[in-house]
Amino acid sequence: MSVTATLLVDFAANAATSEGLLLEIDDRESGLNGGETSFRPGDEAYYLMYLAGLTLQQHHSNAGSISSQGSGARAVSGVDALSLGFAKEKEKSLSYPATGGLTSWEWIGTVRDADDQVITGPTPEIIDDGRTLRVSEKVTGILKVEYNAPYDAYRLSAVPSDIEQVQIFAEAE
Numbered sequence: 001m002s003v004t005a006t007l008l009v010d011f012a013a014n015a016a017t018s019e020g021l022l023l024e025i026d027d028r029e030s031g032l033n034g035g036e037t038s039f040r041p042g043d044e045a046y047y048l049m050y051l052a053g054l055t056l057q058q059h060h061s062n063a064g065s066i067s068s069q070g071s072g073a074r075a076v077s078g079v080d081a082l083s084l085g086f087a088k089e090k091e092k093s094l095s096y097p098a099t100g101g102l103t104s105w106e107w108i109g110t111v112r113d114a115d116d117q118v119i120t121g122p123t124p125e126i127i128d129d130g131r132t133l134r135v136s137e138k139v140t141g142i143l144k145v146e147y148n149a150p151y152d153a154y155r156l157s158a159v160p161s162d163i164e165q166v167q168i169f170a171e172a173e
Contacts, residue, residue: 052130
């Protein structure tokens with residue numbers, strides 16, 4: 001199975017996702033763009049590629065050049081921790097692909113099973129695609145999770161000043 005993702009650098013942020021592949025403008029205050037998400041023609045723009053459980057097949061842009069800027073991990077924790085609301089469900093999608101499992105998790109308040117009986121919340125696990133979190137049974141409740149999302153950073157540069165939008169394409173299997 002092949003999956004693809006694209007990122008349109010509008011010299012404004014825009015992300016596209018597909019299973020364990022995500023491209024996004026680096027919008028972190030401490031990131032490579034210094035928190036900037038709006039760009040002018042001729043600027044360099046940095047973006048992050050999150051890839052979990054897949055192998056990158058293609059990666060290119062329709063203008064300018066792409067260069068690797070190393071790798072790191074986004075900590076989805078603290079104030080950025082993810083709260084997932086389950087409504088008689090077994091699966092939820094994570095914001096970013098994760099590898100290595102959850103660093104912490106807790107059920108907030110009451111958890112109910114499919115028969116609306118109060119239960120102890122089941123243990124969550126991240127499945128192979130890196131984006132799906134699964135529990136053993138259908139539940140209703142709120143699960144707060146923390147995890148690390150590894151990424152590779154890239155710089156888009158040398159875009160001609162007469163081009164106002166650049167599409168970055170990535171494909172993985």
